[in-house]
Amino acid sequence: MNLDRRAAGRTWPAASGWTSLPFRGTVCASVAHLDIGAMDDKVTKVSSLEDLLEAVQGGSRAALKRLYELESGRLYGIALRIARRPEIASDALQDAFVQVWQNAAKFTAERGAAAAWLASIVRYRTLDAVRKTGREVLSDDPSLGDRIDEPDILDRLDDARLEGDLKRCLDALDDKQRRCIMLAFVDGFSHSEIAARLAAPLGSVKSWVRRGLHSLRSCLEP
Amino acid sequence: MIPADRDELNILAGEYVLGTLEADAVREIEAALPGNAELRRAVAFWEERLHPLSHLAQPTAPPPQAWNRIAARLDGAKPMRAAPRLWQSAALWRWTTAAATAAAACLALYIAIAPPAAAPSFVAVLRSPQQDQPAWVATAGGSGLLVRAVAGGAAPLDRSFELWAIAPGATQPRSLGVIPADGRLELGALPATIRSGGTLAISVEPKGGSPTGQPTGPVVFVGALVAAR
Numbered sequence: 001m002n003l004d005r006r007a008a009g010r011t012w013p014a015a016s017g018w019t020s021l022p023f024r025g026t027v028c029a030s031v032a033h034l035d036i037g038a039m040d041d042k043v044t045k046v047s048s049l050e051d052l053l054e055a056v057q058g059g060s061r062a063a064l065k066r067l068y069e070l071e072s073g074r075l076y077g078i079a080l081r082i083a084r085r086p087e088i089a090s091d092a093l094q095d096a097f098v099q100v101w102q103n104a105a106k107f108t109a110e111r112g113a114a115a116a117w118l119a120s121i122v123r124y125r126t127l128d129a130v131r132k133t134g135r136e137v138l139s140d141d142p143s144l145g146d147r148i149d150e151p152d153i154l155d156r157l158d159d160a161r162l163e164g165d166l167k168r169c170l171d172a173l174d175d176k177q178r179r180c181i182m183l184a185f186v187d188g189f190s191h192s193e194i195a196a197r198l199a200a201p202l203g204s205v206k207s208w209v210r211r212g213l214h215s216l217r218s219c220l221e222p
Numbered sequence: 223m224i225p226a227d228r229d230e231l232n233i234l235a236g237e238y239v240l241g242t243l244e245a246d247a248v249r250e251i252e253a254a255l256p257g258n259a260e261l262r263r264a265v266a267f268w269e270e271r272l273h274p275l276s277h278l279a280q281p282t283a284p285p286p287q288a289w290n291r292i293a294a295r296l297d298g299a300k301p302m303r304a305a306p307r308l309w310q311s312a313a314l315w316r317w318t319t320a321a322a323t324a325a326a327a328c329l330a331l332y333i334a335i336a337p338p339a340a341a342p343s344f345v346a347v348l349r350s351p352q353q354d355q356p357a358w359v360a361t362a363g364g365s366g367l368l369v370r371a372v373a374g375g376a377a378p379l380d381r382s383f384e385l386w387a388i389a390p391g392a393t394q395p396r397s398l399g400v401i402p403a404d405g406r407l408e409l410g411a412l413p414a415t416i417r418s419g420g421t422l423a424i425s426v427e428p429k430g431g432s433p434t435g436q437p438t439g440p441v442v443f444v445g446a447l448v449a450a451r
């Protein structure tokens with residue numbers, strides 16, 4: 001390893017250089033000081049979820065409330081679809097927003113799409129709750145008074161909201177692999193729930209999920 | 223066990239995001255996430271790429287009392303604040319190279335005047351041995367290590383930048399990880415090799431990092447670690 005020791009040994013530049021720069025006050029002020037009151041005023045004007053999360057990180061409740069107004073319907077829908085019980089979905093939504101309040105800093109640190117980050121938090125909180133409390137499993141046996149109230153998820157692959165690379169890559173999967181992945185992600189089904197739904201052995205389901213993920217990764221990777 | 227093999231790691235991360243793992247495996251992954259940048263990237267990949275599927279759930283208005291219950295819980299739950307925010311200020315990184323130097327100096331000043339932290343804080347400016355221009359800024363403290371490109375930051379085509387730490391007196395560098403394509407590497411825990419008098423270096427490696435655990439390509443940036451009192 002050819003390390004230039006002379007350069008490596010160089011110490012932090014002396015303060016003399018930067019003190020003469022005209023914008024030093026601005027730079028330091030933006031780093032050291034955040035005015036929460038001023039931020040609240042801006043909340044109604046900023047529109048993107050990313051901007052709102054940045055304001056939440058600075059401690060703005062108004063930004064969190066705005067985020068809730070914009071996103072709670074979509075996020076509650078995700079939780080309800082997985083939990084199937086309103087009280088569990090509602091608790092998970094509340095836990096998720098408290099977590100967003102506490103952890104908004106993690107979002108801005110990692111970057112990425114805010115909508116996906118929020119949905120992930122809600123999914124994890126809902127899945128946790130379902131793992132703890134169990135889920136009301138609907139059979140499709142009409143004699144038990146149950147019915148599958150959602151159209152089969154495979155029929156919705158043509159949904160206009162699903163497009164682009166993900167649709168192309170899901171279409172390229174083997175039917176069973178695709179079904180497993182969608183039932184897991186959208187309905188939050190465990191391996192054994194998928195096995196029951198597809199009337200397939202548990203071991204096969206596990207391997208379809210893994211193979212499906214492997215193919216998806218290869219297809220989606222840039 | 224979190225697998226070291228990249229394919230296995232990606233599949234495990236996919237299963238975590240899908241939600242098919244058992245509670246024990248989920249806990250293990252969540253415990254490993256803060257200290258494993260590779261795992262974090264794999265999880266983020268699946269979260270973002272599978273996200274369009276969540277649109278298949280029908281949006282539904284939550285119960286009307288849900289917001290009030292959230293609001294009532296906020297007082298006891300304070301947002302993560304302080305030092306990490308310094309790194310995340312988008313404005314900080316939008317400056318030109320000259321301004322970035324000033325920002326780095328502010329950072330040093332901030333760390334120097336900030337109340338004493340639980341763990342020692344270090345800063346380093348990494349430069350190309352041939353040029354005086356700062357290329358990377360590293361800040362380390364109680365909440366971990368962040369290395370961020372301030373100029374350029376893109377590795378040559380089909381190559382990766384890998385970050386190394388050389389402890390004072392050590393003969394061999396220790397890998398701190400491959401720097402993602404966006405020129406930003408964050409470690410949740412402060413590696414033991416980060417010490418005053420130590421050195422950070424960035425080498426050019428095959429895509430995905432050195433296959434040997436030691437640098438195999440040229441060292442293109444170096445900087446000394448300086449303790450902030």
